Amino acid sequence: MSVGDLAKPTLLASVTVKKEFMIDHLSRRALLKGTLATSSGGVVMNWGDLFHGPASLAAESAPTKKRCILLWMNGGASQFETFDMKPGARTGGTFRPINTNVAGAQICELMPKIAQQMDKLAVIRSMRTSEVDHPGGIYLMHTGYRPTANVRFPEFGAIIAKYNGREGTNLPNFIKVFSQADAGAGFLGPKFQPFAIGPEGSLPPFSSSSQSPEVESRRHQLRTFLEETYAKEHRAETSKMHREAYEASRRLQEVRKVFDIDAEWEKHSELYGNSVFGRRCLLARRLIEEGVTFVEVSQSSYDSHADNAVWHKALVPPMEHAWAGLLVDLQQRGLLDSTLVVWMGEIGRTPNINNRAGRDHYVRSWSTALAGGGIKGGQVYGESDATGVDVKDNPVTEGDFFATIYSALGIDPKKENFAGVRPIPLAPFGSKVVSELLTS
């Protein structure tokens, strides 16, 4: 008998067939999870998991859970130059509305391709949110909460990774391509931290190994031994996170090719439009197809305090081309019903056009759009008044918006996590799900 076997007494009984090894391995995993759930049941800080043990979480994470792509319009796209046209009004701007494939629904002429996908979209024209500047707005529209000194709220990507993510996958469950948000996993802890891809789709530094496979495997063997030995006696969650992140970093090596989209891009550049945002959207589709739960792709910057029309004329066409391509691609691959596509920025823009032909920040009445998984497409929800100064009916707050997103993904927005001893619901207390936007 070798020394290696001595280190694993639990395996001694199951030397007969490989199947038994599997069972043993699984039960050991399950046992570890159970232990952690029990021992953490009474603690205060368990990265949000006060009464929600990892074992039950794993059971919930069936492969059929919905995924999400966030198309982030950084700086705040103008509702008047996208989804909430005010032709003839003094606030209307220079562009004209066009018809869509949904009777009666008109959008901006800058978006002809999206107009042909309108039957998939639920546009909200009555957003009313509470952070009017970029840092606060970016935080708010990624977490559902305003920034505060004492609670580090998680981004909704981290929340969706937690509830709909798969365990033990090679790819991280939460990936961002060129994101401007930095709230990360907040109190949910490092397991749900986003994995950040550069603007051109490049992997973060040190993603590739320079070691020979032989050295890699030798090192891994020792590291695993060291971690297992330490974990026998030390139960702190932080060390567990450290071990899991190490495992995840190794598994990533198996799937690095997913991030190399060059070959596929040749075939798809027409569908997505020849732009960097198009490439990002294709990458998002590949990642979703590989099972990633949440992908954010961003385009920057819509912060058009001057020359609003010029900026939107430059930014919207490549964006809408890529977005429409993404929806078509997802549908063709049978992924659209299980993938929610969220389109938004952190703020809207003012009805008034300022003396530099720009529009400033505005959150009293603005627009967002949802499509795909769980969403009843082909509708416009809510309405702004004749000049777009205020919401006329059905206002949707950030809390309502996130409650609706979670519901569309099959996640109860009232579920609570804990920041210290303070229970924090996924969507802020008092938020309403806009059920008209949902298929069921």
Place this chain on the structure above:
Amino acid sequence: MTQRSNDRRLTRWPLAALVSLSLVQAAAAGPPLREVIDTEVRAVWEREKVSPAAPASDAEFLRRVSVDIVGVIPTHEEAVAFLADQSPDKRRQLIDRLLDDPRYARHMAELWDVLLFTRNPPGSEVDKRDGFQGWLRQRFAENTPYDKLVRELLKAEGNSVEQGPPLYFVQYRQRPEDMTEVVTQTFLGVQLQCARCHNHPFESWTQQDFYGMAAFLARLQIVSAGKADNQSKYMVAEKSTGDILFTGAVKEDKPGKKGDPVAPKFLIGDPLVEPPLPDGFKEVAKFEENKPPPAPVFSRKDQLAEWVTRADNPYFAKATANRLWAMFLGRGLVHPVDNLSDSNKPSHPELLTALARELVEHQFDLKWLIRELCNSQVYQLSSIGPEADPLPRLFQQARVRPLSAEELMDSWRVATGFETSVKPDAKKNVGRFAPIDGGYMIRFFGQPNTGTGDFQGGLHEHLFLNNGPVSQLIVTSPGSLYDSLVKSTSPWPDRIDRLYLSLLNRPPNDEERQKFSEFFSADEKMNPERLRDAIWALMTCSEFRFNH
């Protein structure tokens, strides 16, 4: 003042006033603080029916207290000597030695530097802080009483390079509101930021409280004073006139609204009594560059510095004691440490009161406080046990926290022998984190900087550890760990002992010895590459990454 606000003030007092009322009375000679700590913490275990972990082993204690006090793990020789030492009070002696070690000042200065400037300070003028950091090191080396240190910092005399302190305000330029937020939060543990825009929703702070404090700092101006040692010098000047303007709740703000001046008023205290300006006083139009600014007729800033650091300030001693407690015990008695408020009560109120009272009685002597904390049995508990919370709420098991970027690098250098075996000239001009680029170290290990275990390290950290330049630390020069082990003729078990004692500061157990023996003897002759693998694995594992 209205009756209503009087009532509010009264309800606010009891929590805050516990210290101030008892501060001035010299306490009768009671048990040493370390015993008070153990008694108070144990009483809560008994009440809550919690059983504590076993006492830490000598090896566990040695590594923990070394990282906590001097910011670096012990050397192989130090570990061997301490484990062999038979004297019954060797732990007490070790604590004294570490507090006298010059690395104590460096470590504390680095902790306070990050506390005062964060990893990303608001102004680029403060990216280079050699002068300021030198001042901090000097103060900790002299064990300057903490109240005096903070007073010097807030009075901001001299310039930012030769003296240092003015740099603290430079990062906030002419933004008294920002200064007010950080000063109250950092030194008093009071968070006023909500009251900047509206009356605080949960606490009793009003916007008048906020602007009353901001008024003390409203007259400050940052003045350039040339360059020295390739750093821009700045001075903090203060005008004799000028007020902070309060425009009401931000929600009701209208463009062009000018606002009303607010007079300086101490938080939970009286308005500042200011002497009138002399007849015919003429305000300085503009402070001249490169010249020491004239003193104001009456310095509001100095009044604030005095008030903040007074022994009977209702918050200062408590906030300081609580911060130090959290640095060594993990969780603050009030947690987070910079939020002392009625809605965030201490877990052990009597203990916090005792810590603050004795800190005042010992003239804010930080070394004394650290000595008491580290000599307590509570600090010396094992981190082995069933508790999964890295910062156990009742301190029944030692806390686990990640090493800071600086602690990690220094510990790597000591463990691999880089520190002693690489010639100094090879290390010249390569920065704090040589041989690794400091930008990467801060990026991957710079957060959290609270020392309290809000660990967020994830995938990116491991990509760096797996594929980054960490191996540059595994040097082969004479005297390095690698060199000694390759050249050694001792049997493998002895060499594995050396490996473990150098990296983890403990001898391996039988299972570990066997595993590594097997690993090294898998090749015909010992493959030096396998030694690199072993050192790498021990440098990057959880047992190294955390102070436990």
